[in-house]
Amino acid sequence: MTRESSDVACDNVHSAIQDTLYVVNGKWKLVILSILVNGGIRRFGELSRESGISPRILSKELHELEINQLVSRKVCDTKPVTVEYAATEYAGTLKEVIDAMVRWGQHHRKKITGQE
Amino acid sequence: MTRESSDVACDNVHSAIQDTLYVVNGKWKLVILSILVNGGIRRFGELSRESGISPRILSKELHELEINQLVSRKVCDTKPVTVEYAATEYAGTLKEVIDAMVRWGQHHRKKITGQE
DNA sequence: GTAACTAGTTACCTTTTGGTAATTGGTTAC
């Protein structure tokens, strides 16, 4: 591989990672997505309790995920009104990333707790 | 799957993702790791130029990666002194995560630029 | 001495992130 093509390839790799980080940035987005991608539909309150995210943050994160077409929001005609959040089909393409991070986290925890 | 085992599994998944995020948090760590894991050894200045990270931030990030045993630092007896950074063997276990994020970023960019 | 190269460090600042607590607004049950 020539030096030039290597540089270009590297640049693609860097910006690709940064593009991904831009969409799933922060402490909570991948946690929310893992719940919805692997666990299916959740209501707002369920998500908040299950993840431990406060309503303010959860609302903001869900909105951002919705903008990026990773989460769908459905208002249900119940009394009182409930809202269902679900991973979109497109969010399914993130499953590889989510699963890789889950596996590595489990692996890392074993390493750390085994050592200390 | 029972409700209880599902909850436990979910909790493991959430904390596994958070464990991973704790180690590779921020805007730059995965970018640095992708350079070192896929591209081999780099000196401080090379890394800074190649990634576009300012010395202050790069120094901080490398230090944190070193603490988590993902990066090794080797001072070379050259004039002037140079320092070589390399991904550790342990960092290789993150390759799955890095590659998944690179692939998704490329996929996502195609989707976005294709649509708009 | 001066410039240039290496690898950082320091001071300073702005922006972003994330958190708590209280509140809104609509509906139902008592």
Added chain:
DNA sequence: GTAACCAATTACCAAAAGGTAACTAGTTAC
């Protein structure tokens, strides 16, 4: 009317993240 449930939203605050510019310190070449 009052309490309770749902889904947020608002105001306020603290900490972290990240950036720029200038500077340190050691060595070499001129």
